Amino acid sequence: MNWDDARIFLAIHRETTLRAAARSLKLDQATVGRRLAALEHALGAALFVRTSTGYMLTQAGKLALAPAELMERSAHDLSRRTQGMDKRLAGEIKVTTTEALALEFVIPAIERLRAKHPDVTIQLNTSTQLVNLARRDADIALRTVRPTQPGLVARRLASWEMGLFASSGYLERHGLPVEGEAFAGHDLAVYQPYMAAMRVPALAGEPVHGGRIAASVNSNLSLRAAVNAGIGIGEIPVNIGAADGLIRIWPGCSREKPYEIWLVTHQDLRQTARIRALIDEISQGFESK
Incomplete structure (x- = not known):
């Protein structure tokens, strides 16, 4: 097995379909299929079995996996070390x-x-x-x-520093939340991955169980947009909130860990x-x- 064959083998193993493997390798699906067939013929062994969930390694494929990954590491080491000496600005x-x-x-x-x-x-x-x-x-x-x-x-x-912010329009409609009341009567815009990782979901140290999750997003850009749109109160970096023209709530309160x-x-x-x-x-x- 040479490095080109190892690339095909590893891509199919990781992606589990010929289409996804071809996409990751920037090749067409037919080429990947032909290369796999040629590799299996050269080795005299089937490396994959096709199942309803995709291509799965056979016993021979499992034996080939560690050497193929070693070839991959060596190829990437060679690429990194030689490119590290590249002085061209191109x-x-x-x-x-x-x-x-x-x-x-x-x-x-x-x-x-x-x-x-x-x-x-x-x-x-x-x-x-x-x-x-x-x-x-x-x-x-x-x-x-x-x-x-x-x-x-x-x-x-x-x-x-991470602080609580809201738009002026939101505060005109809802007023300021009261510290210690867990955002009772207020709408919140939250970053879902961060909230899901917390044992007790909170914003700037204040539990959120009294508020309503009006928007749960999976990107910080969407969170900023939601707060700017007046959808709810959100926790964002202090410098960004100020630059966006938002109003900081409870300036003395911030997330324990900075962003x-x-x-x-x-x-x-x-x-x-x-x-x-x-x-x-x-x-x-x-x-x-």
């Missing part, structure tokens, strides 16, 4: 972050970078899903949690010229906030 950079951070910081940074170095191109993925930087799924990631995986270099770009933003890259890539240049542009955007 080529592609893969960036992953949330939609809110992309709009506020990454896209302006790309604009500044491209004005200076038009031969650099950016592949931007906006998602809350964490990707594997060791596998080169991304060269740069902006995350709200510091990673712990070995080989990654993390730099904290921001540590923002942190970490810029992450692999240690083998951090000195690549084009990656270093984009890191500098992104960092500049945070310094100006």
Whole structure:
């Protein structure tokens, strides 16, 4: 099995369908199917059995998995280490972050970078899903949690206080909530993943059981939009709430932990010229906030 064959094998294993594997590899489905058939013929063994839920490893496939993953790690190590010596301000950079951070910081940074170095191109993925930087799924990631995986270099770009905010229109209709009454009589806009992770759901330390969850969203950009629209009271970074013209409720109350933003890259890539240049542009955007 060579590396090209291993890529096909691993993609089918991870995606479980030929269509999804082809999409991840940027190949057409027929090509992936032919490559799998040729690989199984060369090995003299079936690597997958097709089930109602997708392609599942056979016993032979299970035996092939660890060596194929070792080939993958070696290929990515080679790619990272050689690209880390690349001094050209040209080529592609893969960036992953949330939609809110992309709009506020990454896209302006790309604009500044491209004005200076038009031969650099950016592949931007906006998602809350964490990707594997060791596998080169991304060269740069902006995350709200510091990673712990070995080989990654993390730099904290921001540590923002989180406070309660509402629009002037909302407060005209509903008035201010009373501290200690768990938002009784009030509508709330909440970030669903954060609330789901709490043992006792709360905003800025105040339990929310007395309020009504008017909007539960899965992106910070949607949360800001919901608060701006007057749908309910929400917990957002203090500097962003002020910039949006919102009114802060209970200025003395804030979330126990600040909202942190970490810029992450692999240690083998951090000195690549084009990656270093984009890191500098992104960092500049945070310094100006």
